[in-house]
Amino acid sequence: MKILAQTMKDGAVSLVEAPSPLLAPGFVRVRTLYSAISPGTEGNKIVTGRMSLIGKARAKPEQAKQVLAMVGQLGLKHTIQKVRDKLDGAGPLGYSLAGLVTEVGPEVDHVAPGDLVACAGGGYANHADEVVVPRNLVVRVPEGVGADAASMSTLASIALQGVRLAEPTMGEAAVVIGLGIIGQMACSLLKANGCRVFATDISGAAVARTLELGLADAGGQLGSDAVEAQVGDFTRGRGADLVLICAATASSDPVAMSGRISRQRGRVVVVGAVGMDLPRENYYEKEIRFSVSCSYGPGRYDPTYEEAGLDYPAGFVRWTEGRNLEAVLDLMAAGTFNPLPMVTHRFPFADAPRAYAMIADRSEPFSGVLLEYPDQAPAPRRQVPLTTGARKSDGIGIGFAGCGSFAQTFLLPPFRDDRRTRMETIFTRTGMTAADVGKRNGFAVAVDSPEAVISHAGTDALVIATRHDQHGPLALATLKAGKHVFVEKPLCLTEAELRDIARQVATMDAAGTMPLLQVGFNRRFSQAARALRKHFGRNPGPLTMMYRISAGHIPTSHWTQDPVAGGGRILGEVCHFIDLMQFMCGADPVEVSAMCIRTPNTQVKADDNVVISLRFADGSVGSIGYFAEGAKSMPKEQLEVLGAGRSGVIDNFQSVRLWSGRGSRKVRCSGKGHAEEVTAFLDAIGSGKAPIGWRSQLATTLATLRVLDALARGTTEKVDVDALLREPGAGDA
Numbered sequence: 001m002k003i004l005a006q007t008m009k010d011g012a013v014s015l016v017e018a019p020s021p022l023l024a025p026g027f028v029r030v031r032t033l034y035s036a037i038s039p040g041t042e043g044n045k046i047v048t049g050r051m052s053l054i055g056k057a058r059a060k061p062e063q064a065k066q067v068l069a070m071v072g073q074l075g076l077k078h079t080i081q082k083v084r085d086k087l088d089g090a091g092p093l094g095y096s097l098a099g100l101v102t103e104v105g106p107e108v109d110h111v112a113p114g115d116l117v118a119c120a121g122g123g124y125a126n127h128a129d130e131v132v133v134p135r136n137l138v139v140r141v142p143e144g145v146g147a148d149a150a151s152m153s154t155l156a157s158i159a160l161q162g163v164r165l166a167e168p169t170m171g172e173a174a175v176v177i178g179l180g181i182i183g184q185m186a187c188s189l190l191k192a193n194g195c196r197v198f199a200t201d202i203s204g205a206a207v208a209r210t211l212e213l214g215l216a217d218a219g220g221q222l223g224s225d226a227v228e229a230q231v232g233d234f235t236r237g238r239g240a241d242l243v244l245i246c247a248a249t250a251s252s253d254p255v256a257m258s259g260r261i262s263r264q265r266g267r268v269v270v271v272g273a274v275g276m277d278l279p280r281e282n283y284y285e286k287e288i289r290f291s292v293s294c295s296y297g298p299g300r301y302d303p304t305y306e307e308a309g310l311d312y313p314a315g316f317v318r319w320t321e322g323r324n325l326e327a328v329l330d331l332m333a334a335g336t337f338n339p340l341p342m343v344t345h346r347f348p349f350a351d352a353p354r355a356y357a358m359i360a361d362r363s364e365p366f367s368g369v370l371l372e373y374p375d376q377a378p379a380p381r382r383q384v385p386l387t388t389g390a391r392k393s394d395g396i397g398i399g400f401a402g403c404g405s406f407a408q409t410f411l412l413p414p415f416r417d418d419r420r421t422r423m424e425t426i427f428t429r430t431g432m433t434a435a436d437v438g439k440r441n442g443f444a445v446a447v448d449s450p451e452a453v454i455s456h457a458g459t460d461a462l463v464i465a466t467r468h469d470q471h472g473p474l475a476l477a478t479l480k481a482g483k484h485v486f487v488e489k490p491l492c493l494t495e496a497e498l499r500d501i502a503r504q505v506a507t508m509d510a511a512g513t514m515p516l517l518q519v520g521f522n523r524r525f526s527q528a529a530r531a532l533r534k535h536f537g538r539n540p541g542p543l544t545m546m547y548r549i550s551a552g553h554i555p556t557s558h559w560t561q562d563p564v565a566g567g568g569r570i571l572g573e574v575c576h577f578i579d580l581m582q583f584m585c586g587a588d589p590v591e592v593s594a595m596c597i598r599t600p601n602t603q604v605k606a607d608d609n610v611v612i613s614l615r616f617a618d619g620s621v622g623s624i625g626y627f628a629e630g631a632k633s634m635p636k637e638q639l640e641v642l643g644a645g646r647s648g649v650i651d652n653f654q655s656v657r658l659w660s661g662r663g664s665r666k667v668r669c670s671g672k673g674h675a676e677e678v679t680a681f682l683d684a685i686g687s688g689k690a691p692i693g694w695r696s697q698l699a700t701t702l703a704t705l706r707v708l709d710a711l712a713r714g715t716t717e718k719v720d721v722d723a724l725l726r727e728p729g730a731g732d733a
Contacts, residue, residue: 001381003128003432004352005090011049013356015349016090018435019381019427019448021132025106026309028138030119031377034151035097035127035349037369039359040180040248040272042093046360089408090436093356094127096120096154098147101138102377107309108135116141118325120154120296121306123430127352127371129378135309136299139325142333148370149332152181152339157296157324159185159246162271163193164319165291166242170194173235175261177222177254178247178272179206181368184342186244186271187215192336198234200227201247205365213341231261239263239286245270252277259283269293297324303557308564343368381431383447386439392422396685399425399459401450401474402466403437411463411488411520414678416441421682424458429466450474454481461516461685464488467559468567472497479504479515486681488520490575491701493567495724498701502724505694516690518681519697523576524583525680526673528656532641532648533584535658542619543585543643547577550630550637556605568708569626570607575704577624578614579692584641587618588699592706593716604628612707695721 005016023029101115111117119125121137141150159182168174174190176183179201187210190197199216201207207219218234220227231240243258245268252275258268259282270276270292283290298312299305299321305312312320319327331337344367347355352371358364398421403412415421426438427447434446444458450470453459454477461484464474472492478485479501492498508514523529536543551569560566582588596610608628615621620643635652642648647659656667680691698721706717 001128001130001378001431002349003126004093004349005432005436006045006049006093006356007088007090008049009088011046011051011360013046013093013353014090015352016432016435017381017384018431019384019446020130021431022429022449023103023105023132024429026108026135026307027105027132028101028108028111028117028119028135029103029105029130029132030097030099030117030138031102032097032099032127032129032131032349032373033116033147034099034373035094035125035371036152036155037093037127037355037359037371038095038155038181039366039369040182042356043359044248044273045093046356050360088440090432092123092126092128092430092432095122095125096151097125097127097131098141098150098153099131099373102130110135111138111140116147116150118150118153118329120157120321120325125154126432127349128432129349129373130380134307136305136311136320136322137325139322139329142329145329145332146340148343148372149338149340150329151370152185152343152368153325153328153332154296155181156185156189156328156337156339157321158182158271158293159189160324160328161295161297161319162186162244162246162269162293163189164297164324165293166244166267166269168193168195168242172196172241173198173238175200175231175240175243175258176216177201177243177245177258179203179210180246180248181342182271183244183246184210184213184215184367185337185339186246188337188339188342189331190244191215191217192331195242196234198231198240200231203365206367209365209367215342228257228261235261235263240266242267242269245274246272247274248272249274251275255279256282259286259288262286262288265289267291295321297321301557303559303562307559308562339368343370345369347371349373381448383445383452384435385445386435386443391444395420395422396682397422397424397458397460399427399453399456399462400443401427401453401462401464402470403428403433404465407463407465407488408437410522410674411465411486411678412437412441414675415463415682418679418682420686422458425453425456427453451477454478454483460484461486461681467565468493468572469565472501475517476501476504479508479517482513482515484516484681484685486518486520486678489573490567490571490704491519491697493571495702495705498698498705499724499727502698502721505698506725509694514694516681516684517694517697518677518684518690518692519575519579519700520677521576521579521692521697521700522673522677523580523653524673524692525676526653526671527669528650528653528667529580529583529673531656531667531669532639532650532658535648535656535660536584536641536644536646540585540644540646542621543641545581545584545620545622545642546625546640547581547622548625548638549577549627550634551608551626551628552630552632552636553604553628554608561605568605568607569628570610570707571704574610574612574624574626574707575700577626578622578703579697579700580639581614581620581622581624582616582696582700584639585616585618585620585622587616587620588696588721589614589622589703589719590617591615591716591718592703592710594707594710596711599629607708607711610707610711612710614703698724 199219428434
């Protein structure tokens, strides 16, 4: 497919050739006919991208603060890498289109191949000749509505949601501030509601065009001394019943003006991105109702609605994102709302960069801007070559399945920079990230599925860095293909998956055909962990270990908290700490128990604050305190180990304090072992000696699963890998 992408470093816009996006259950594949540019949102991205680094920091101070905070968490080196990846990487543009359904995934029954549909959603309904969109953001287009008009339905839904929050009634006087495409649509929708509409903008030409199209009854140029008086005359001295702010400015002037021109108990709704320093006097004295409209309706930014396809009951949430799309399309079909007269420019998709240059440079007046796609359907792209010319043929062929922010920062650089490797295949769900990241990091080809990475002749080892629910199935498939596996933790999310992997590795190990399996338990490879382990000697005897983790808050809406996609924080992260304890004492866990607390904060899951007790095969005991509710300024991790007349403390992997009969000493350290674990993996491929035994990795994962059992049952749970191997697998009769 061809997809339009922007490079944040310089704001450049270009067409990228990428593999077709993956069709998952609950998703719809669509061939794009038209897509609509959002001049405000997308134009601002280009303008920001063109700024210097200092300019970007000034434009987005909150993101600059996040970068500074990241230095304390990740260290300077990894923070620089993360920022560089963000700036150098290409991001998709667009979120509103119309096209023909070509394929539907399981769990989709409201549209079928051949249907003309409108699609919404940043990251899904991008400017691309082929897209894959979740079912709740795909709506069938009614008869009589063209694809060009339908492609603007997401933009219209943004305006409609603002209108809904304003609650207009027939005959009311409405004022719309800001007359870009969203503002013009808001004027039209208010007129359709029977309102009298006054339109204003800093551009006199925009006001004139809005009046010329009949979208408003009167108007005036914002910033002139007369405009507030004109509103007073328009409202017959009563003040505006409602004001929709559709402008884009850092200034709070539109909010202040809205308070002045509103009537007693009027309504002000912010639809655009404006400053919101609310002047108390007018809003208080007039009891003005002030609200902010969130994009195109309820469901926006909720992954359970947008990605998982869980719709809200209409009896409780009448107008969701999807139903707002339906509503504007119905208005188009009825002839009540027609966005096409608002279109000022149409560009062939191949000329899309020229459209963005016009918007960013403001070289000519514009409002609605459409991209038109070729009539001929694009050929499916199973793979896209990323490099030309001769490539080295020796070394370990590395494939990546998934390559998000974590993988790009911590895993990709050490694999790429090792002289023993050659970067072969890469897959990501959207396709575009695979093409972009793959090209910048020397991969030979980007492919459209993880199976294509596994089956590729050049792939000797697969790095699995997808969402957690794919780890187990992909690890098992790669092992069955006889290829080495580096799977970022966790190994899997269910006991059934673990059992299948355990039986596979046990069978292959017994036959002497076992490829290398390594889970991304990086902490045991860190300088701090190695120094502490050396301090206690080879056979220290039973140890007492206390591990405190101030993990910080992750919203319950984040994918890692989803029980299906992420498995939660215990499976996703606590496995790290169990593994490090195993490394310290040299023995596997044999039983676990756990307790958690419940907080008044409904945004914190109960098992985000948990105390876990473990007993190990050598008699060692360990306690893990994993807490989400501590102070953000507290260092994240501290591990205390005591035994054999010695003690030691790892302080957030920045230093280790070691005590013995001769006193104490402090060792400075850096890093959590990410680069070292990759080196160990590549060493093991050459030597055949695994840095972590497969039984130990199974024990870590089983112990983590047993923590959840212990919490659910309030019991102490056994950790028995042998019993797991004896139980019937999924493939047994």
